[in-house]
Amino acid sequence: MPKLHLLLADAVAAALVTAAYFGFQDGGEPFWVVALVVAAIGPPLAVRRWWPLPVLAVVALGSFAALLLDLTREPLLPVSFVLYAVGLLVPAARAIPALVTTLIGTATVLLVASPDSLFGAPVEATVMLWVFLCAAWAAGRAVRVVRAREARREARRAEEALTGERLRIARELHDVVAHSMSLIAVKASVANHVAEQDPGEARDALRIIEETSRGTLTELRRLLGVLRSPDGAELAPAPGIDGLGKLAEHAREAGIDVKLSVDHAELPESLSLSVHRIVQESLTNVVKHAAAKHCEVVISVDEHNVRIEVTDDGRGPGAGSGGHGLLGMRERVMMYGGAFEAGAAPPGGFRVHARLPREVNP
Known part of the structure; x- marks a missing residue:
């Protein structure tokens, strides 16, 4: 008309x-x-x-x-x-x-x-x-x-935006589910092996499974709330750099000795979420694929960049892992115009390094 x-x-x-x-x-x-x-x-x-x-x-x-x-x-x-x-x-x-x-x-x-x-x-x-x-x-x-x-x-442009949103949702779902399911699988295996010999340790493993499941459901409800809300308003704060301690604790519960060093700083919510997701996926890979005993996570923040470095003494996810974790991390970093590296660490083990500019919004 x-x-x-x-x-x-x-x-x-x-x-x-x-x-x-x-x-x-x-x-x-x-x-x-x-x-x-x-x-x-x-x-x-x-x-x-x-x-x-x-x-x-x-x-x-x-x-x-x-x-x-x-x-x-x-x-x-x-x-x-x-x-x-x-x-x-x-x-x-x-x-x-x-x-x-x-x-x-x-x-x-x-x-x-x-x-x-x-x-x-x-x-x-x-x-x-x-x-x-x-x-x-x-x-x-x-x-x-x-x-x-x-x-x-x-x-x-609309189709590209829709494709980008689908990829973002896929990354969020992968990061949330993969991390939690990895920890649940490890603890379920522990509980199954020690149920008769050490009921106390089995109960601890089940407690961790319960807590992890509840946390995962909370994150999934938040993500579904974003999808259902007409204006995209979130129902709960998105995880960020302040939640890295909880990620490290989950990895420790899976048997990994995690050392965490974080420069706390005021970051945009989207950037803080990306840092959280990159560390989460890195620790997921350590738990699932690396067969590592020790892991170090270092988050350094300066005036211009946020640098993320996760190293372990395991073998890394490898080419046959069949997952999308490394690809998802690379996509997150590229979205900000940053730099991403993942590969064998010189002393042995695996290293993930990412640099995200602080002043560039995705």
């Missing part, structure tokens, strides 16, 4: 053209003839955006009649006005024939009209009017092409 201000502009143009054409009459023709011609030229302009092709047919016939009756003092501006709408709103398969038909009709009428009319000889008059008509149609066509190109760009 056309916008209201455009419809009002068309209505004003229709009123001005109607008044102007009534002013062109010099009394040589009966008033009813003039009124009929003016009614075909002026009022239809108000609805040119609704029905461009029918309006073009009516206005063109009225304008041709005005040429034959010598009632006009302008170069078919109402027809040009409608041809702009045809070029803008009508597909090329119908817009081009409409233009060609109008041009042929104009030339035919000028050949029949008096050669000493306002527009001069038929050939010169035809060329002049064709320039006006083609320019109006081409202007509408150009605007249509620009709008279509912009619409395609907007659709592409």
Whole structure:
């Protein structure tokens, strides 16, 4: 549906053209003839955006009649006005024939009209009017092409944003579930092996499984709350750099001796969440794949960057782990324009290093 201000502009143009054409009459023709011609030229302009092709047919016939009756003092501006709408709103398969038909009709009428009319000889008059008509149609066509190109760009941006959001949700789900399930699997295995020989240790393992499960459910509810909320408002604060101690404690409960060093600083919530997720995934890999005994996590914050380094004395996740953890961490870092490295540590073991700029928002 056309916008209201455009419809009002068309209505004003229709009123001005109607008044102007009534002013062109010099009394040589009966008033009813003039009124009929003016009614075909002026009022239809108000609805040119609704029905461009029918309006073009009516206005063109009225304008041709005005040429034959010598009632006009302008170069078919109402027809040009409608041809702009045809070029803008009508597909090329119908817009081009409409233009060609109008041009042929104009030339035919000028050949029949008096050669000493306002527009001069038929050939010169035809060329002049064709320039006006083609320019109006081409202007509408150009605007249509620009709008279509912009619409395609907007659709592409929307699709890219949707893809990015899906990847973000996938990373969040992977980070939350993988970390917790790894710890639960380790503790369930411990409880299964020591249930008869050491019931106390089995109860401790079950307690850790219960606490981890509850924490995971809380995080999943928070994440689902983001998806369900119309404005994306979160139901609980997102985990951040202050929650790294809890991650380290979970890893210790899985049997890893974790040393944690953190420079606490005020960070944007999204950046703090990314730091948390990178450390969480690194510790998940240590628990699941590394077969490590010791792990060190160092978070250093300066004026420009946040640096994350996680090293262990195990073998690392390896090529056959089949997970997406390292890829997810790399994507998080690249989203900020940072740097990411993961591989064997020189003394033995595995090392993850990430640098995130503090002043760049994803």
